[in-house]
Amino acid sequence: MASITQRDDGVWRARYRDAAGKEHARHFALKRDAQRWLNEVAAAVVTGQYVDPKAGKITWSDWTSAWMQRQTWAEGTHEAATVAVSSVPWKSGSVGTVNASHVQAWIAGELKRGLAPSTIKTRLNYVQMAFRAAVVDRIIATNPTAGVKPPRARKLEATMRVLGPDEVHAVLEAAGEFRGFVEVCVFAGMRLGEAAGLQLADINFLGRSIRVARQVQGSTIKAAKLVPPKYHSERTVYVPGELTASLSAHVARNAVTDPEEQLFTTPLGRLWNRNNAAGEWRRIREEVGLPEDITLHTLRHTFASNLIASGCDVVTVQRALGHSTPSITLNVYSHLWPSAEDKTRAATADFMALAARPTASVRATS
Template sequence: MASIKQRSDGTWRARYRDDAGKEHARHFTLKRDAQRWLDEIAAAVVTGQYVDPKAGRITWDEWTARWMERQSWAAGTYEAATVAVKSVPWRESAIAGIKSSHIQAWVAGESKRGLAPSTIKTRLNYIQMSFRAAVADKLIVASPALGVKAPRGRKAEAAMRIMTADEVLAMLDAAGDFRGFVEVCVFAGLRLGEAAGLQLRDVNFLGRSLTVARQVQGATIKTARIVPPKYESERTVYVPDELMASLAAHVKRQQVTDQDEQLFVTPLGRLWNRNNAAEEWRRIRAATGLSDGVTLHTLRHTFASNLIAQGCDVVTVQRALGHSTPSITLNVYSHLWPSAEDRTRSATASFMTQIRNSADSVRIETEKPQVRGSR
C-alpha cells in the first residue's frame, strides 16, 4: 500500500508498507518527486530488487560474523576468511555505506604494505563473497566489490621456481632426518600438510603408492591438528621403487611400527606444522645456498614440472597433485606444457624428416649401377 499526502508546511509525504507490514516514508518538495520515488520502489518490488533501506545499517563486523557462522568451511578456510574480513578499515561502518572506492583503496593499501598479489587476491575474494551474500539476503542492492581488481602478479613462467637435479641432490644431502619428508614433497608432489599427515598405513610398499587421506593443519604446535585433506585432494599417488626403498629405510630407522603412527614427526615427537617445517626448510636452504624464493612448495612445483616434461597429460598431473579440476592445473602449470606452436613445429619436422628419408631411399634405388648380363 502506498500513498502521497501534502503536509501543512507544503511538503509532500510519500509512504508505503513493505511485505512485512513495516512503514517507510520520505518527504519531498514537489509531488512529482514523491511519485517518482514510489514508482521506483514499486519497480524494485516487481523486479525482485527491493531492499529495506534500513537493512544495510548493519555493520561490516556484524554482518561478516553472521555470514561466516552459516558456512560449512574447513577450519583452514574459516581462518583465512577471518583474516580477510578483519583486514579492512571499514569494520565498524554500515555495509550500505561502503563504496567501491573504499575497497579499491584497501587493495592499494595492502599492496603498498608489501603483501603478495596472490594474498591480496585471496582476501579480496572473501570480501567479494561476503558482499554477494549481503545482496542475496536483501541487505544491499548491489555489491560495491563488483569490478574491484587485485593487483596483477608476475606471470607463472616468471614467478614459478623449478629446482634443478643438482639442487635437489644437494637439498637431500643436507636434509638429515627431514629427508623423508622432503622426498614425499619432491617425488610425490605432496603439500606440506599432506606430508605431515602421512601415517604408516598410507604407505603401500607392495603397490608402490602413497594415499593422501589426511593433512596437518595449523601453524603452531598448539594449533596443529589432523584433519581431512583439502576438498577433492584425497588421492593415491603412484611412486617409484627408489622412493619406496627410502621410506622403508626411514620406517626402520625411526622404528615406526603402528599403522596409526605418523610417518614423520619432529625430534620431540610432535606433528610437523607450517612454522616448524618452514624453520627446518630454512636450515636446509642455508646449508645448500638456495635462494629465499625456494620454499617447500617449490618441491611440489618441481614434481609437477617433471611429470609434464615426461609427457604426462593434464588429467594425470591433476590427479597426482590432487587438484579438483583440470582447469586449476592448467591455470598454474600451462606454461610448462609445449605450446601449439611447439607441437606444430615438431609434428611438421617429423613429417619433413619422413619425406626426406623416403626421397633418399628412392634416389639410392635409381642411382644404383645397372649390372649387364654376360654374353
C-alpha cells in the first residue's frame, strides 16, 4: 500500500508499508520526486532487492560481530577476520553509509602505512565477505566492495627466496638446540606451527616418515595451544633416514620418552609459538648473514623447490606440503616447474642428437 498526500505547508508526503506492515515515509518538495521514490521502492520489491531503509543504520562493529559469531571458523581464522574488520576507518559508522570510495581510500591508506599487498588483500577479502553477507541478509542493497581490487603484489617468482645447500648448511651449524626444528622445516616442509606441534609418537623412525597431526596456534606463550592442523593439512611426510637419525639423536639428547611429549620445546620447556620461534630464527639469520626477507617459511619453500627440481609431480608436492588442492600448489610454485619451452627444447635436443648419428643399417647400405 502506497500513497502521496500534500501537507498544509505544501510539502508532499510519500509513504508505503513493507511486507511486515511497517510504514515508511519521506517528504519531497515536488510531487514527481515523491512518485519517483515510490516507483523505485516498488521496483526493488518486484525484483527482490528491497531493503528496509533503517536496516543499514546498524554499525559496522555490531554487524561484523554478529556475523562472525555465526561462522564455523577455526580460531586462527576468526582472529584474522577480527583484525581485518577492525582495521577499517568506518568501524563506528553505519554499514549503509559506506561506499566504494571509502573502501578504496582505506586500501590506499593501508598501503601508505607500509602494509604488504598480500596482507591488504587478506583484509579486503574478509571485509568483502562481511559486506556480501549484509547484502544477503538485506542489511544493504548493494555491496560497496564489489569491483574493488587489492593493490598489485610482486610476482611470486620475483619475491620467493629459497636457500642453497651452502646456506642451509650454515643455518644448521648456527641453529644449536633449535637445529631439529629447522631440519623438519627444510627437509620435511613443515609450517612453523606444525613443527612446533610435533610429538614423539609422530616420528616413525623405522618407517622414515613424520605424521602431521596437530599444530601450535597463537603468537605468545600465554596464547599458544595445540589444535588440529589447517584443514586438509593432516598428512604423512616421507623423509630420508638421515633426518630420522638426526631426530633420534635429538630425542636421546633431550631425554624425550613419553609418546605424547613435545618433540621441540623452548629452553624453559614451553611450546614454541610464532613469536619466540621467529625470534630464534632472527638470531640464526643474523649469525649467518642472511637478509631479513628470509623467514622460517623460506625453509618450506626450499623444501618444495627441491622436490620440484628432483622431478616430483604436482600431486606429490601437494601431498607433501599439505595443500588442499593441486591448484594451490601450482598457484604458489608453478614458476619452479620447467616451462613448456624448456621441455620443448630438451625434447628436440635429444631428437637432434639421435638424428645426428647414422644408424648401423644406414652405414651398411652406404
